Structures are given as structure tokens and as C-alpha cells.
Amino acid sequence: MKKPLLVIATHNLDKLREIRRLLGRGAYAVRGLDDFPPPYTVRESGKTLEDNALLKARRAVKETGCAALSDDTGLEIAALGGRPGVYSARFAGSGCSYADNTRKVLRLMGGIKRGERRAVFRTVVAFVTPGGDERLFEGRCVGRIAEGPRGSQGFGYDPVFEPRGEGRTFAEMPLARKNKISHRAKAFTRAAAYLRRIRK
DSSP states (O other), X not given: OOOOEEEEOOOOHHHHHHHHHHHOSOSSEEEEGGGSSSOOOOOOOOSSHHHHHHHHHHHHHHHHSSEEEEEEEEEEEGGGTTOEETTGXXXXXXXXXXXXXXXXXXXXXXXXXXXXXXXXXXXXXXXXXXXXXXXXXXXXXXXXXXXXXXXXXXSTTGGGEEETTTSSOGGGSOHHHHHHHSHHHHHHHHHHHHHHHHHO
């Protein structure tokens, strides 16, 4: 029997590769938005990660006619009052790069002691169907902000986020290890478990 399509509502190829690994070979044929031209963008106007994840998943369903998964991720730093939070992807401004965001965080964290550099990475995944069913799944990873970037793996804030108990940043880890403990891994593992249940 032909597998139904599941759209991952992103044009970010780094994220798409990581999510495909997390979902594994399940009951769905997984595609990204680049497989459904023409391209479009969604303004992440929500006040929360939940809002933005749902906005993107609903739009993907509308554009493709397929069930969709979307996520929004925020890095919440205690010493910065929870920033960048929902604005993590564009913390340094519109059109900024991963490196721009990381540099801004490190600049704002300058002079903050090791014990006061606590942070939480949080991912919310939204699953939306053409029939209007909606589900949310959350994953968290507690850690700290490193004093400087370390490692060359991963993307985003990975070079400066050190999960609790690891002694190394996400960017210093093999992907297999990151995918066991990361916020995104936890959220998508919960989503994948739900998708397997409803396909049985």
C-alpha cells in the first residue's frame, strides 16, 4: 500500500535532514516544502512557539493538501529574561545568519559568570491534517550558554549550547548523540510515536 505524504513545513534543509532521521522509516512518505513549488513564506507572527508551529503547519496543509508537521524552537536564557525565546531564529534581525544570532547572544552574555548562564532549548511540534485535526508535542533540553562557540556540527545555536551533564556543546557531538537528548529529538520522537499509533 502506498504511504501517505507527510509534509515537513520547512525550507531549511539542515532541519529537514535532522527531522527525517528523527522520524525514521515510518508509515509516511516524508517531504519538505521544496518538493511543492512554488515556494512561499509564513510570517511567524505568533506570540508563542505553539502559535508559530501551528501557523506554519496549517499553511502547509492549505498549500499541499497533505498532513503536515511543523516546529518552532526557542532558546530561553535565564540571564536575558527568557530571550531570545520565540524570536530565536531572527534574534539579530531580519535576514540574519546562524552566526549573527550566536554573536549577539555571546555579546549580551559577556561578563556573566558560568553558574549564571543557564538556558533551556524548547521545541514545539504541531501536527495538522487536512481534516482539521491538530496536535502539539513539546521537547525540552536544559543546559547553559558556553563562553564561546565550540564544534562544527549541527546548526543554529548548537555551537554555544551545552546540555546539562554533557561538558560539550551540541556542535561538538555526533548527530546520533544529539538526536537522543535534544529538545527537537524529544518533540519529534513524541510526534512520531503518535503518528505510528494513528496509522495502525
